[in-house]
Amino acid sequence: MNPLPTIDQALCTGCRRCVEICPTRALDQKAGKAFMRFPDLCTYCTVCEDICPTNAIALPFLIVLAPGLQTTKTTH
Ligand code: SF4
Numbered sequence: 001m002n003p004l005p006t007i008d009q010a011l012c013t014g015c016r017r018c019v020e021i022c023p024t025r026a027l028d029q030k031a032g033k034a035f036m037r038f039p040d041l042c043t044y045c046t047v048c049e050d051i052c053p054t055n056a057i058a059l060p061f062l063i064v065l066a067p068g069l070q071t072t073k074t075t076h
């Protein structure tokens with residue numbers, strides 16, 4: 001399973017900015033708090049993290065390997 005953005009419910013003010021900006025509509029809101037409704041749709045684009053005014057959204061496990069830097073198997 002891919003890592004997903006986490007939304008800190010204590011920090012979320014329900015401003016809906018993340019819900020409205022998410023390009024794949026993966027986010028939704030329930031009881032005034034944002035949550036990940038469709039995890040399969042999330043492309044990990046980080047837009048929601050950038051726009052959240054209270055830093056409620058975190059993508060803590062993002063690791064990007066640049067092409068060409070991937071290790072290859074070696075024999076010993
Ligand atoms: S942008 Fe942040 S504060 Fe606003 S609804 Fe989304 S998680 Fe909550």
Ligand code: SF4
Nearest residue numbers: 022042043045046048
């Ligand atoms: S990382 Fe991108 S695709 Fe995933 S929930 Fe946030 S805005 Fe939507």
